[in-house]
Amino acid sequence: MKLIYLVALTFVLSLHVTYNESGDDWTGTCQDGMLQSPFAIKDSKSEIIPTNTTRSVVLYPHFESNFTMGHLTSYSYALYSDWGYLTIAVPSQEPFNVYSSAFHFHSPSEYMLNGKYYDLEMHTVMKNPNAPGSIYVLGIFFDVNGKTNKFISQVMDSEKKFTDVNLGDIFSGIDKIEEFYEFEGSLTTPPCTEGVKWFLWSEIQDLDENQRLFFHKFWAGNASFADKNGNNRNLQEENDRLVIKYGERDDMSIKLEFSIFLLIVSISLCLS
């Protein structure tokens, strides 16, 4: 068992991914796929399902700590260990668990939310043991606001030595996630496998400037890394996919549309 794990880990670490063209030169499904990730997400193009309604999906984080070291791979900074699980509660179905054995980072973010990229995006990769081959990813965004993120400090310590890293610290005081985006997409690195179920948490996490620089130095701040391209793949086409936002529509887009509405009304009044 241990040996299989080591072989699998070595395989993952040895896949060499380059960002010389931010992914535009990747081949196969990366080139031909119709449900590729990342893409630009807009609340105005998403189906909004308010919380606490009969169609609401709720995610219950049961993530925990492990004692481990981080690995700088060709495409990310990754931590491999057992990190606990996420319970997915879909209305009128038995809740089920998906287990995480890895998470890694992209800086700047890969997805764009309502026109904005964030400083850092973490991908928690999860599997359902009862559905072999299934891949779930919970995406979490971080943006510099001057507040030190306790979890990210642990991740930074794990670069040089074995460290207790607690994925659960991101969710302290939070027993459920009710506001997030859900859609189908792909892995954002080769082989860009599709059929990945994505959840993007809409609550943006704290980050301080030093913490941003920890990731920036690997990629966008590194002249030897693809000419300072970040390790974020270029945006892909959304195509005909359904994006659901559980929660509320982002206020900004409502305000913006309302302003445009007022502008049109004023212009019409002026012209008439």
Ligand SMILES: *[C@@H]1O[C@H](CO)[C@@H](O)[C@H](O)[C@H]1NC(C)=O
């Ligand atoms: C949903 O309902 C629960 C109690 O049933 C409540 O604690 C929670 O705040 C509600 N969420 C929202 C966003 O209204």
Ligand SMILES: *[C@@H]1O[C@H](CO)[C@@H](O)[C@H](O)[C@H]1NC(C)=O
């Ligand atoms: C930490 O992860 C390893 C596998 O990576 C697992 O064997 C071990 O049980 C985990 N420890 C805890 C406390 O969950």
Ligand SMILES: *[C@@H]1O[C@H](CO)[C@@H](O)[C@H](O)[C@H]1NC(C)=O
């Ligand atoms: C810069 O990128 C190169 C190539 O990927 C890598 O070997 C090196 O470790 C990176 N430097 C830092 C400071 O992360």
Ligand SMILES: [Zn+2]
């Ligand atoms: Zn990723």
